[in-house]
Amino acid sequence: MKTDTNKPLAFRRYPSTTALQCFETAARHLSFTNAAQEMHMTQSAISKQVAQLEEMLNLSLFYRTPHRISLTPAGKSYYLEVLEILKHIEVATTNLMSHSSNTELLKIVSHPTFCARWLLPALSGFSQEYPLINLDIKELAGPFFSEDQNADIAFLYGDGIWGNMEAIKLFDEYCVAVCQPQY
Template sequence: MKTEIKTPLAFRKYPSTTALQCFETAARHLSFTNAAQEMHMTQSAVSKQVSQLEEMLNLSLFYRTHQRISLTPAGKAYYIEVLGILKHIELATTNLMSHSSNTEILKIVAHPTFCSRWLIPALKGFSKEYPLITLDIKEEVCPFFPEDQNVDIAFLYGDGVWGGMETIKLFDEYCVAVCQPEYLQDKSLCLDNLDAFTLLQLSSRPSAWYEYFKQQNISVDGTFRGPRFDTFHACIASALLGYGIALVPLRLVEPELKLGTLVTVWNYESKGRGAYYMSYPLSLGNSHKVKAISEWITESMA
C-alpha cells in the first residue's frame, strides 16, 4: 500500500509591513525625503525599502527623475491596494488593543441620515447598560444587507424581505414637505404655479415628489426638477439653508419641526412604499450581543 506524500506548500514571499509603509508614505507625498521625515528614517533607508519592494514585485512603482518621483500605472494600482491593507491592519490592531478579552464588538450598519437622527439617539444609554458590548457603527447608503461585509445587524429601509435574514419592523415611513419658514415669504402655496418653488430631490427616489402629489390626486408638472442629493441629511441641510422644499420622513425632522427651524408646507403626509426594519442573519439569532440590541431597540420603541 502506497502512502501518499503531500508536498508542502511552496514558500510564498510577502513584502514586509515596513516596505509597504515606506511605499505608501512615499506615494502619498511623492517624495522620499518627506516620507523619511514622517517615518523617522533616513531618505536612503526609505528609498532602499521601496527598491527592494520593486525587486520582489519585478515592477517599477515609481518614475524617478532628478527633481521628483511619480507613480507608474502599476504603482497607482498597487497604492490603492496597499492603502486598504494598511488601514485594515491598523483597525484590527487598535480593536484588539482597545478591548479586553471578554468584550464583544457589535458591528452595525445603517443609512447615514437614519443613523444620526434616529438610531444614535435610540442607543443612548446602551453602552452603560452593556459595558462589555462595544458598538462599531458604519454608515452606508445600502437598500439591502451587505452580505460581503462582517456585519451583525443592519437597519434597513424596504419591504422587510431579505434572504436568510430575521427582520423586525420598526415603523412605516411617512414623508412631509418641509422648508425654512422664511422661504415661504411672498410665495403662494397654490400648486398652479409650482415653478415658484424649488423641489429638493433625493437621487435614490427620483419620483418621490410625483408620488407625493399623486397620492393626493393632484396633477402638476415639474415634480422631477430641482437639485439632487444623495441623502436625506443633505436634503434637510439644504432646506434649513433656504434652498427649497425637501420631502423627507417625518421622524427624521421632528426636532426641527418642534423648534420651528423647519415648517411643513402642505398639510399632507405621504406614505412610503417601504418601512424601516432591524435585520440580522438567522445564524446570529442566539447571539448575546444581537439579542441585547434587539431588546434595547424594541423597548425604546415601546
C-alpha cells in the same frame, strides 16, 4: 505516489508588510517625506523599503525626479492591489481583535457630518474607559437605513421609523440659509 499533507509550503519570496505599507503611503502622498511623517519613520527608511521592494519585484514602481515622484504604470496597478491587501489585513485583524473572548464589538452607523462634528468628539476617551469594547463606526451618507446594515446603534436623521430599532430623539435640527447678499 503519496504526498505529505503536513509538509510546509515551499518558501516563496513575499514582500514584508512594512515594505507594502511604505509603498502604499508613498504612493498615496506621492512623497517619501510625507510618507515618512505619517509612518513615523525617516524619509531614507521609506525610500530604502521601497527600493528593496522594487529590487525584489525587479521593476520600478516610481518615476523619480529631483523634486517629486510619480507612479509608473506598474506602480499604479500594484498600488491598487496593495491597497486592497492592506485593507483586508486591517479588517481581518480588527475582526479577530473584536471577536476575541475578551472584547466586544459595538457597531455604530452615523451621518458623516454628525459623526465628524458630534459623535467622534463625544467618544473621546471611550477606549480608555471601556477597553474591552471595540467600536466599528460606519458613515451613512443617505437617508435610508436598512436592517442589513447590521448596526447596534444608528445616529440618523428622519422620522424615527426604522425597522427593529427603537428611536430616541436627540435634538431638533435648525436650518439656516446661507447665500450671497444679492439673493
